[in-house]
Amino acid sequence: MILTVINSICLIALGLSGYIGWEKMAAEGNSAEMLMPVFFGGALLICLAFGRQHYRHGLYGGMIIALLGIVSAVVRIYQYEGLQSFDLAKTRLIVGMAAMCIIQLLVAWKEVQADRAVAPPI
Numbered sequence: 001m002i003l004t005v006i007n008s009i010c011l012i013a014l015g016l017s018g019y020i021g022w023e024k025m026a027a028e029g030n031s032a033e034m035l036m037p038v039f040f041g042g043a044l045l046i047c048l049a050f051g052r053q054h055y056r057h058g059l060y061g062g063m064i065i066a067l068l069g070i071v072s073a074v075v076r077i078y079q080y081e082g083l084q085s086f087d088l089a090k091t092r093l094i095v096g097m098a099a100m101c102i103i104q105l106l107v108a109w110k111e112v113q114a115d116r117a118v119a120p121p122i
Helices: 002-020 031-053 055-079 082-087 089-118
Strands: none
Touching: 002 031, 002 089, 031 055, 031 089, 055 082, 055 089, 082 089
């Protein structure tokens, strides 16, 4: 639970730093596309709030949000010209978002496995 909060705060900070530092990155396109990590960080916080009432709903919702973050990062990198775009700052920011979502997915999966051993079936 605390790791989800830390991961959410890191995602929000990553997205806001990318949005605020758009001119410093000298990137082309719209600066609003760097707000993707903010969306996923906020969605993880909402799932954490759901988890306070219904633990499994929040847990599985967090896993789905993390998985969607990974998929959207892969799609976004593909749109940025694939593997040739890793020298761009915006691509590295999206890769950072994907790494945080992978960590969140692994942590949530570990919690799901622990919950299956303890809780009775639904």
